[in-house]
Amino acid sequence: MKRARKVSDAVAAEMLMQICSLKTKSMSLFTPLSNIPLSSSRSFIRVISGQTHNCSSDGIPKSISLLTEKNTSLRLMGEKNLTQVVSELTNELTSHIGDSEKISAILEANNSFLIRSYCKGSAFFELLERLGSWPQLALEVFNWRRKQAVDSGIPMLSEEYSKGITIAGRAKNVNLALELFTDAVNQGIKRSCIFNALMAAYMYNGLAEKSQSLFRDLKREPTCSPTIVTYNILISIFGRLMLVDHMEATFREIQELNLSPNLSTYNNLIAGYVTAWMWDEMEKTFWRMEAGPVKPNVDTHLLMLRGYAHSNKLEKMEKAYELVKDHVNTKEIPLIRAMICAYCKSSDTDRIRKIEALLKLIPENEYRPWLNVLLIRVYAQEDMMEGMENSINEAFEHRTSVTTVHVMRSIIASYFRSSAVDRLAKFVKQAESASWRVCRSLYHCKMVMYGSQNRLEEMENVLDEMENFNIDPSKKTFIIMCKAYIKFDQRYKLERLLGLMCKHGFEIPLEVSPF
Structure with missing residues (x-):
């Protein structure tokens, strides 16, 4: 027995x-x-x-119990090794970008690990995920796997084709994405994920019509049908194109088909409303999420933060910022710039302090000309001369050219209110050399300030500067000079100037007439 x-x-x-x-x-x-x-x-x-x-006390045979414990231990160890080895492999590959032979050799040396040792190529998928920041390298790795499918006889799965199409789309190689899709179909692999990947590739490359055409093809397929991912792509396409009616109709179709909207569905809707500047609809969608089973995530709050920044709803913007502050400060520099822009356009009494706190979070290599110009204007409006001139000098260093009159007038007004005529004169010379927008107001301000300080000769020289830039004197130009001559009792110069006014056909106002 x-x-x-x-x-x-x-x-x-x-x-x-x-x-x-x-x-x-x-x-x-x-x-x-x-x-x-x-x-x-x-x-x-x-x-x-x-x-x-x-048997063991819980009814499981001891032989099976021991095997289960051993396999579980090996599985956990394998998962740890998978992450560690793929991380090391990623570092090795990225250090040889541009060297195709070396990359191929590295992949060949890890052939068994990447393809044979893990179910459905989990190591290979993990590697492609980690190479997301290097789409061309990821494409090279995928092409190696494609060749292996022929050489080793291990066919590619639908998930692998889908990933390859996605990578090709990100690398802006639409022709390759279509080639992979066709190859998968010819291999008898007709899956929704294949259609979804090509639709997304078209969307990413601005080919909205082709994406919609592929969607219609998918609806006619007898073996597969659109999924919630498919409809999410459509919503994203319509949102980017600001076709809000189409976007909302797609969402209604999801409900009619009894598909369950997921997080991407709602986030794409919110993104579409933000793009179309439909702030009320943006908020309604967010409230629907909070009240329903699909709760907002970090991406949702980032979208809301962007929407509130663009709509200049500072209080709501600041509340949204507090929810994702740590994430934004380290990873979302564009959102920081959007918040600064919102403060620049606001009348917040504490806006300078808030702006400067956010500016500290932006790396030096993240310079943006439009933000630089906004800062010049906001410092000028606040009569913060040092901050304004630092921003002006930064613009000169980066060869940023200011071409808008309202910014130039803000600078002029700031110098005028501070009675800083010499600093204004220096700025005018720099602006002329840097091809900034020069306007008559710039020179009139100099003339007024020189005239008020009895620096009449320098005031007169401004006429020559205007002539150098083909700016003809106006009636206001002569009146500014007349008032200065009257103030400092320069009757002879006043009479000559009045004669010059008559020569130009200007009527002499009573307030500057000596008679």
Whole structure:
């Protein structure tokens, strides 16, 4: 009896090892019981049904319990190794960008790890995910896998084709994305994920019409149909094009088909409303999320923060910022700039302090000309001379050219209110050399300030500066000079100037007439 039990346990253990082994030629994990020899299958059935006496206290045979513990331990170790090895492999590949031969050699050396050792190429997928910041390199790695499918006889899965199409789209290689899609279809792999990947590739490259055409093709397919991912792509396309009616109609179709909207669905809707500057609809969608089963995530709050910044709703913007502050400060520099822009356009009494706090979060290599110009204007409006001139000098260093009159007038007004004529004169020379927008107001301000300080000769020289830039004197130009001559009792110069005014056909106002 004892011997029989030992034989039964041995057969069962052997059977388990055969089924769990990935290297056996006679069977795999997916071998059905009907293909297992009858004598072995009976022993196996007795073991898994607990019909042996060699069982643990919870009814599980000790042989299976030990194997389970061992396999679990190996699996956890394998997961750890997967992450660690893929990370090292990513570093190795990225250090040889541009060297195709070296990259190929690295991949060949890790062939077994990437393709053979993990179910459905989990290591390979993990590697492609990590190479997301290097689309061309990821494409090179994917093409290697594509070649391996032919050389090794291990065919590509629908998930691999989908990933490859996505990478090709990100690398702006639409022709390759279409080639991979066609290859998958020719291989008999018609899956929704393949259609979705190509639709997304078209969307990413601004080919909205082709994406919509592919959607219509998918709806006609007998073997597969659109998924919620498909509709999410459509919503994103319509949102980017500001076709709000189409976007909302797509969302209604989702509900009619009893598909469950997910986080991407709502985030794409909100993004579409932000693009179209439909702030009320943006907020309604957000409230719908908060009240429903699909709750907002970080991306949702980032979208709301952008929307509030663009709509100049400072209080709501600041509340949204507090929810994702740590994330924004380290990873969302464009959002920081959007917030600064909102403060620049506001009448917030504490806006300078808030702006400067946000400016500290922007790296030096993230210079943006439009933001520089906004800062010049806001410092000028606040009569903060040092901040204004620092921003002006930064613009000169980066060869940023200011071409808008309202910015120039803000600078002029700031110098005028501070009675800083010499600093204004220096700025005018720099602006002329840097091809900034020069206007008559710039020179009139200099003349007024020189005239008020009895620096009449310098005031007169401004006329020559205006002539150099083909700016003709106006009636206001002469009146500014007349008032200065009257103030400092320069009657002779006043009479000459009045004659010049008559020559130009200007009527002499009573307030500057000596008679």
